[in-house]
Amino acid sequence: xxxxxxxxxxxxxxxxxxxxxxxxxxxSDYLQKILFLLIGFSAGALIGGAFLHLLPExxxxxxxxxxxxxxxxxxxxxxxxxxxxxWRHCHAEKCDVHAFTYLNLIGDSFHNFIDGLxxxxxxxxxxxxxxxxxxxxxxxxxxxxxxxxxxxxxxGFSKKKxxxxxxxxxLTAMVGAVIGYFIADFTKGFITVILPLTAGGFIxxxxxxxxxxxxxxxxxxxxxxxxxxxxxxIVFMAAAKILLHA
Numbered sequence: 001x002x003x004x005x006x007x008x009x010x011x012x013x014x015x016x017x018x019x020x021x022x023x024x025x026x027x028s029d030y031l032q033k034i035l036f037l038l039i040g041f042s043a044g045a046l047i048g049g050a051f052l053h054l055l056p057e058x059x060x061x062x063x064x065x066x067x068x069x070x071x072x073x074x075x076x077x078x079x080x081x082x083x084x085x086x087w088r089h090c091h092a093e094k095c096d097v098h099a100f101t102y103l104n105l106i107g108d109s110f111h112n113f114i115d116g117l118x119x120x121x122x123x124x125x126x127x128x129x130x131x132x133x134x135x136x137x138x139x140x141x142x143x144x145x146x147x148x149x150x151x152x153x154x155x156g157f158s159k160k161k162x163x164x165x166x167x168x169x170x171l172t173a174m175v176g177a178v179i180g181y182f183i184a185d186f187t188k189g190f191i192t193v194i195l196p197l198t199a200g201g202f203i204x205x206x207x208x209x210x211x212x213x214x215x216x217x218x219x220x221x222x223x224x225x226x227x228x229x230x231x232x233x234i235v236f237m238a239a240a241k242i243l244l245h246a
Contacts, residue, residue, distance in 0.1 A: 009134040017170035020149030040226035043210035044233020049136035050199035058195035074200020116176025
């Protein structure tokens, strides 16, 4: 049953990579507005997922302050991944683009593989936590995949090739999930490590990648709407916690 939940969740996450197809029928200016609000919402959802779900779950399993050291380690780890392995997050067609589009795909493959491991580890703990973790990842992946699609197009890929390549890299989440499931007995002993590490990753992505995008907006109305979307993302995760524990 747990494996079925894991495979279903990672399948949905993988299918998010095809979201780029919807951009073909949306005007560029309207797409940018939607994307900007999604960035705010996903930032709030990641923050909410980290502080309202992952960290409390870790602290319930141990009273050790080591949880916070692992949280810091998670932030450092994700910083290194982005800095040294070119795990770049793009959320608009105007993001920084270089010629190494295939390097970007490799980075995304590694990113999605980690997502799969995280989803599997979360479901091993509980189905509720697995669903929350999957939801947080999905909310982040939508703006990311839209941006990555734009980057590949800008880098010279045809629309068809961009969609196929994005989808193939997304399938590495399935690989990570299956591996994560079959080493579940091993990872169970490291739950208090995995949870804060994941929380650190969520916090890093929100604080280092998404929130700065909102700060770049000079229009007060647009930035205010994005901030409201950010708050809505946090409220969404808070509501999910209340409903799942009701």
